[in-house]
Amino acid sequence: MTVKIVENEKELEDAFSVRRTVFIDEQNVPEAEEIDQHEEEATHFVLYHEGSPIGAGRFRLVDGFGKVERICIMKQARGTGAGKTIMNGIEDYARKMGIQKLKLNSQTYAIPFYGGLGYEVVSEEFMDAGIPHKTMVKKI
Template identity: 75%
Template sequence: MTVKVVENQTELEEAYSVRKKVFIDEQNVPLEEEIDQFEDEATHFIMYHDGSPIGAGRFRFVDGYGKVERICVLKEVRKTGAGKAIMNGIENYARELEIHKLKLNAQTHAIPFYAGLGYEVVSEEFLDAGIPHKTMIKKI
């Protein structure tokens, strides 16, 4: 598996394709909520396996934190280390920028995954796109 910063339109479209399969097709998030006003300011990530896009995510700097967003991997590669790989790629990118505090809004079912990577819950439960979430942070 290879994780990289999106560098061109083709890679961006592949990242959007993975996000649409996971969030829109699987989780019924409306397109206008998934692809939002922050796309142009975000750094996008794409993950490949054998040349095929299998994961995606994005990163922004917001309120003193590196904000990790839209983390997803295709259903067929879940539980293979793909999610950890994309998170490691984004965290390494943050370290290169000397950003030492990360924040994300985790779907509640994914909290154990992020907790295993060192993130801690810092909020009550809230709904985003109709899905229960909690905010989590990590110092790197």
């Protein structure tokens, strides 16, 4: 598995394809909420396995934090370490940028996954796109 920082239209479309499959098709998030006004300012990541996109995520600077967003893995690649691989790639990027604090909004079912990567819950539960979430942070 290889984490790639998106550098061209094909790679961006690969990232969007994974996000559409996971968030729009599987989780019924409206496309207008999934593909939002922050796409152009974000750094996008795509995870490839044997040339096929299997994961995606994006990263932005927000209020002094590196904000990790839109992390998703294709169904057939879940449980293979793909999620940890893309998160490690994004965290490595943040470190190279000199970022020391990361934040993300986790769907509540994924809190144990992010907790295993060192993230801590810092908020009450809230709804985003009709799905319960909690904010989590990590110092790197």
